[in-house]
Each structure stands twice: as C-alpha cells, then as structure tokens.
Amino acid sequence: MENLVNIQVIQNIVYIVSSVMFILGIKMLGKEATAVKGNYLSALAMFSAVGITCLSLEIDLKIILAGVLLGGLIGSLIAIKVKMTAIPEMVALFNGFGGLATFLIAWSQFNEPNNSMLQHVLIMLTIYIGGITFSGSLIAYGKLSEKLKLGKGSLITNIFISFFYLSMPALIYVIAEPSISQFIPQAPSYFSIFLVLTLVAGIGFVMPIGGGDMPVVISLLNSLSGIAAAFAGLLLLNNVLIVAGSLVGASGLILTIIMAKAMNRTITNILFVGYASSSQSTSSEEQGEVKPITSDDAYLILENASSVLVVPGYGMAVAQAQHVVREMGELLEENGTEVKYGIHPVAGRMPGHMNVLLAEANVSYDLLAEPDDVNPSMDTIDVAIVIGANDVVNPSATEEEGSPIYGMPIIEVHNAKTVFVLKRSMSSGFAGVQNPLFFRENTRMLFGDAKESIGQIVAEFKD
Amino acid sequence: MEIYILLGFVLLLSIFLGLELIAKVPSTLHTPLMSGANAISGIALVGALMLSSAGQMQDILAFGAILFASINVFGGYLVTNRMLSMFKKK
Numbered sequence: 181m182e183n184l185v186n187i188q189v190i191q192n193i194v195y196i197v198s199s200v201m202f203i204l205g206i207k208m209l210g211k212e213a214t215a216v217k218g219n220y221l222s223a224l225a226m227f228s229a230v231g232i233t234c235l236s237l238e239i240d241l242k243i244i245l246a247g248v249l250l251g252g253l254i255g256s257l258i259a260i261k262v263k264m265t266a267i268p269e270m271v272a273l274f275n276g277f278g279g280l281a282t283f284l285i286a287w288s289q290f291n292e293p294n295n296s297m298l299q300h301v302l303i304m305l306t307i308y309i310g311g312i313t314f315s316g317s318l319i320a321y322g323k324l325s326e327k328l329k330l331g332k333g334s335l336i337t338n339i340f341i342s343f344f345y346l347s348m349p350a351l352i353y354v355i356a357e358p359s360i361s362q363f364i365p366q367a368p369s370y371f372s373i374f375l376v377l378t379l380v381a382g383i384g385f386v387m388p389i390g391g392g393d394m395p396v397v398i399s400l401l402n403s404l405s406g407i408a409a410a411f412a413g414l415l416l417l418n419n420v421l422i423v424a425g426s427l428v429g430a431s432g433l434i435l436t437i438i439m440a441k442a443m444n445r446t447i448t449n450i451l452f453v454g455y456a457s458s459s460q461s462t463s464s465e466e467q468g469e470v471k472p473i474t475s476d477d478a479y480l481i482l483e484n485a486s487s488v489l490v491v492p493g494y495g496m497a498v499a500q501a502q503h504v505v506r507e508m509g510e511l512l513e514e515n516g517t518e519v520k521y522g523i524h525p526v527a528g529r530m531p532g533h534m535n536v537l538l539a540e541a542n543v544s545y546d547l548l549a550e551p552d553d554v555n556p557s558m559d560t561i562d563v564a565i566v567i568g569a570n571d572v573v574n575p576s577a578t579e580e581e582g583s584p585i586y587g588m589p590i591i592e593v594h595n596a597k598t599v600f601v602l603k604r605s606m607s608s609g610f611a612g613v614q615n616p617l618f619f620r621e622n623t624r625m626l627f628g629d630a631k632e633s634i635g636q637i638v639a640e641f642k643d
Numbered sequence: 644m645e646i647y648i649l650l651g652f653v654l655l656l657s658i659f660l661g662l663e664l665i666a667k668v669p670s671t672l673h674t675p676l677m678s679g680a681n682a683i684s685g686i687a688l689v690g691a692l693m694l695s696s697a698g699q700m701q702d703i704l705a706f707g708a709i710l711f712a713s714i715n716v717f718g719g720y721l722v723t724n725r726m727l728s729m730f731k732k733k
Contacts, residue, residue, distance in 0.1 A: 211672075212730065255713060282687045530677070
C-alpha cells in the first residue's frame, strides 16, 4: 500500500515538471530564435509524462507496446513522407487522431461501474468534443487534400448539418440520462446512438465551411482537441492532461481569433453563415477593360524596378510556384532590386500557410512582412506581384461599403506604382466577389499558370 | 468533490496562461505553433495509458486510444520539427 502511494507521489511530481516544460516549450515555440528548442522541450515533457505513467499500468503491456509501436511507426512514416505542401491536411489528420483518442478514453470510462454524476457529465462532454474533433478533422483533411468536393448547399451536406443540430439536444439527453432512469427505470439507453451521432455531427459541422475559411476551422479544431484532452484530464483526475490540454485549447483559440479578425468576420459568421448570405448584388458596375501583359514585358518592367513586393495566395500553393518565386526574388536582388514578401494572415488554407511554403523554398524569413508593415509604404513600391491571391488584395474591402468583404484588412497593392496579377482566368476569389483591382489603371494581368509565367521571367533574367 | 474544484482551478489558470503566452506570436510561426500544439494534444496518450483493463471491449478501446494518440504524438512532433528546420534566416 505504502509503495503504491509513493509511486503516485512520484508520478505527480513528474507530471508537474512535465507541465512546466510544456508551458516553457510552447512559449519558446512562439519565438523564431527558440522555436526548435521549444519543440524539443515539449517532446521531452511528453516523454517524461508518458514514461512515468508506465510505472503503474493496468492494461496488458503487450497491448501498450503494440499500440505505441504501431502508432509511432504510422505517425513517423506519415510525418517523414509528407510533402511540405500537404502540411495543412496532415495537421488536420493528426489533430483528428488526438480527438479520436480522447473519444475512446471517455467511452472506456463510461463502461466502468460506479461513475458519479459529475464523471458522467464529463464523459459525455469529452465524447462529444472528441468525436466532433475527429470526424470534423477528417472532413477538413478531405477538403484540404481536395479529395472531398461537397460543399454548402448540396442535399447530402444539409442532411449532415441537420444531424449536427440534432446532436446538441442528444448531448443534453445523455447527460440527463442517469437522472431520467431514476424516475423511469425502463427508459432505454441511447448511449451507442449518441456515439454515432457525435461522429456524424462533426461531419455536419465542417462540411458546409468553404475552402477559404479553412484557416479558421483548422485552428478551431486544434483548440477543440486540446479542450477534449483537458476534459479527459478532469475525468481521470490527471493534472498534466489538464495543463497540456488547456494550453492547446488556448493557443488554438487565439489563432482562431487572429484568423477571424484578419477576415473582419466573427467566428459564428464563418462557421454558420458563410459568405453566401452576406449582401451580394454589389460591385459588378466597376467592370472595365483588363490590361493583359506578356512575361517579356513583365520582365522589362521588373528589370527596371527598384522595389518589388510579392503577394502570394493559395494559387501559389496550387501551382507549386514557391521555388520559382524564390529564384525570381534572388535574381531581382542580384539586379539591385529590393524584394519583400507581403503575407496576409489568411492567405492559403491554414494559419501561416504561405510562410511555410516560402520557408520550404528557402526564402529568408526576415523578408516576409505582414500587411501592417507594407501598407504604409506601399506607394514607394514599384511593382507588386500578386501570385494567386485575390480576396486579400481586393480594394473593395477598403473602398466599397456594400461589399461582403468590406472592412477586411487587406494588402493594399492597388497603391503600388504598378501591380502584376498572376492568374489562371478571370474567375472571382473564394468570397465570390468581383475584384476591381484587375480593372485598375496601374494593374497588368499576367494570365496563365503562375509557375510557368514566373519561370519565363526567370529565364529572361538568366539570359 | 474538492479535487474537482482544485483541478477546475488548474484548468482555468492554464487556459489564461495559454492565452497570455501565445497572444503575440509572429505570423511566420502560426503553422509551426499550431502543429506543435497539435502534438501536445497527443498528451491524451497519458490518459489512454491510465485506462483499466476489464474484458475484451475495454482492451480494444485502450488499444485504439493508445494507437491513435501515439500517431498524434510521433507524427505531430516530427512534422513540427521538419517544418521548423526549414525556417532559416540567411
């Protein structure tokens, strides 16, 4: 008996040390200079917490070894093999697995005898959040990897959405079930139905949300997986689960808020309304002639430019153009041009998506600037090159009050002396809003695949 | 009951601490931070290891929880590390 108490004391001390390491790790992860070390520290915290838990195990060691080794193998293989451009969907997938783990933990606790009322509530909440995180993340994975094309408005999507709304009263019912069965002993248990319903609800939660809103959804699902882990910690009375889970929940929440702010929309608007129902029928009158340009002419202008701002968007990721973009940037610098990259927080499909792509292409991170850094001096920029970005450079956001995206902070490339817009066609952006930038006096459209167009400019520079 | 109040207190404080810690992260690090936080949510592995073993059903659930949490932990940390190693100042 005394021995057992000692083990528990040691475990709790190690849990506290791990919690401190998690806190320091995540703090270091937030600064460029210490980020790598922060990740190691957090991994060390994980290792110690897991290791010390193994001092008192009830489960058969074979099951544990099989689970950890197989899981470690699968996780490592995916992490090493994945292409850097597929990072958004990988993060979504891993996140979903974390949610699934908490879902299964809570389910297992439900099967234990003598759960108190409070434990019962925690079990249901953990199952609900974990389940939604899991299936929601899988849908996000499908959308990000473009395997899943279903969106808002289709019948199937609407059916799943109905199940999502149905899942909330179902959650309240299963929470109240022990009290109900005290009065009506014959009341059937809907627990197994609830398990399935949470998973279906997660699908309905994420499915209607459009691709451009994915940075918000990914951050939110990330937050939810942390909250699910924290609830599981309350359930199992384990402090390191609570601390680590809450940290993740908080960091995900902050990213969610940053992303929503960068779109000038509320989180509920993004999740439950979408762009479609905001006021349409605006713009369209500001049509006009677009002025196309060839790569040759673009090269001649760039050769004489003294400052260039590159503004990438999701189109750069699709075209896989980040490497040629870096090459062009280097050639421009050799030519004496000052090159900067203007990165909008919601450009791409996850928070910081463009930063990762450009880092992969070896662009030094001190060349990457945020909208607030580049907007004030925009009129000194000779050429702004917009590569596959649309809504984040749409001047309607600052000028046209009726526009659905009015108020969204943008990179104000229209104030630059010349703007090149690289685009495959004249289709409007994710928000479905026409972009007056394309018709401006100082805008030149360079139609075609971004990788090819820039490749041609690079080739001209080399000649 | 007291233990829940105490742990609830820990939960709240940790959330506030987390919000303070991450409030001002440069956007360059948004993705690695998210990915790193995602790896930390694999702490569910500790919870999975604490499960009890009573019958086949419980063993299956425990195995599943350990398996998926492990994928989250290993995959999450490795991907984050790979990503961070690309962020270089020249």
